[in-house]
Amino acid sequence: MSPGDPAAEPRTDAARHRPRARAWQAAVAAVVVAGAVTAAVLAAGGGSGGGKPAADATPTPGRAADGLWHTAVEVSTSGCGQGWTGPRTGTQSFDLRNTGENPSEVYLIDPRSGRLFGELDGLAPGTTRPMVVDLGSGTYAFKCVAEDTDAVTGPSVVVPGNVPQGPAAAPVNQHDLIPPTLSYQKWIGERMNDLVTGTGRLKADIDGGDLTAARRDWLSAHLVYERMGAAYGTFGDADGKINGTAARTPDGVKDPGFTGFHRIEYGLWHGQSAASLKGSAATLDSDARALRTSWSQARMDPADLGLRAHEIMENTEQFELTGRTDYGSGTNLATARANLDGTREVLDQLHALLATRDPDLPALDAALTRTQNDLDAQNHNGTWTPLSALGQDRRERINSDIGGLLEQLAPVATLFDVRRTA
Incomplete structure (x- = not known):
C-alpha cells in the first residue's frame, strides 16, 4: 500500500506510548572517549539484561584481546568495588561481577560530588558484564544499588597523575524534576483553551456546511493538539478518542470506533458531506472539552519528562515522515513541525537542569534550528507540501534532520532518567 494509505499501519496507542524500556540507550551505549557526550558515559556498559557467565570475567588486572585494560570488580552489599587495584588513567574495562543475591545497578561516581562517570543496569546475580570508561586523574568509587537493599558505596580509589577527568554528570532525582513538570502541566492547561476554541470553530464550520473553512x-x-506531545501518556484514553487512528478498529475508517481528528480528516478529504460529519465534529468537540475539564486533576510523572522529548520526535520519524497518519490532508510535515514545537517546549522546561549536564547542548540547539528551517520551507502561506510532492533531495534532507535530532535527544533521555542513589 502507498505511504499515504491510512490502512498502511498508522499510529496506534501501543506504538505511541512506549513503556520506559531503555531502547534509546543503544544509541549512546558506546566506548567512552574524551570529548564524548556526557550521556555516552552514563550509558557505557549497555542496558538491562543478564550478562556474561562468571568464566568470562578477567580474574586479575591485565590487557585483554580487545586491547583494553580489564579489572574484575565485585558487586555486592558486602564487597562493593572490591578488586580495583593498580588504578590507571585511560580507556579501560571494569568487569563487574554480581556476587550478591539480587539484581543490581552499578554506578562509577565521584564520591564527593556524586557525579556519574559510568553506569550499568540490571546486573543479575552470578553474572559478569563490562563497564567501559575513560578515566582521568581523580578520586572514584563504585556504588552498588541492589534491589530491596540500601545503596552501598565502595572504597574510594585515587587514580594518580594529572590527566583531566572525562565528561560526567550529576544524577537527577524525582524532586529535581517536579518543578519543570508542574510548569509543563500548567503550559498544557493553557493550550487546552486553544484546543477547545479550535474544535469549537471546526464544529461550527461543519454545522454551517462550510467545508473549505x-x-x-x-x-x-x-x-494545537500535536504540540502537546509530552502529555499524551497522561491523557489516557482521551488521546485515542481525540487523535486515534483506524489501525485497530475492525472496519477501519468505516468503524464507529474511529473518531477524532483523523476521522474528520478522512471525511473532509474524501468527499463526505457536512451532514455526515456533524456527529464526528460534535464528538471531537465534546471530547476536547472533557479533556480540558479533567486536566486540572491530572498528574504527570516527573520521571517521564526527559524521555518524552526524544519520544515525540521518534514518533514523528516513524509515523509522520512515512505518511502513516495521513488520512487525506497531506499535512504530515505540518504535524512534524508542531511536534518539533512540542519538543522545544519540553527542553525549555528542562533547560536549567540540562545546561549543567549536557556539554553538547549547542549541537542540540543547532539540530533543532536546522530541522525547523527545513520544515518551514515546506509551508507556503499555510499550505504545506504533501509528502508525495516532496522532492528526493528535500525528503532526504528532512529525514536526515530528524535522524540527527534524535541522536542529540538520546542523551537528554539518558540524563533525565531518575536514578536511585540511596
Missing part, C-alpha cells in the same frame, strides 16, 4: 480550521486545531 472546515479544512482550514481542522489543521489549525489539530496542530
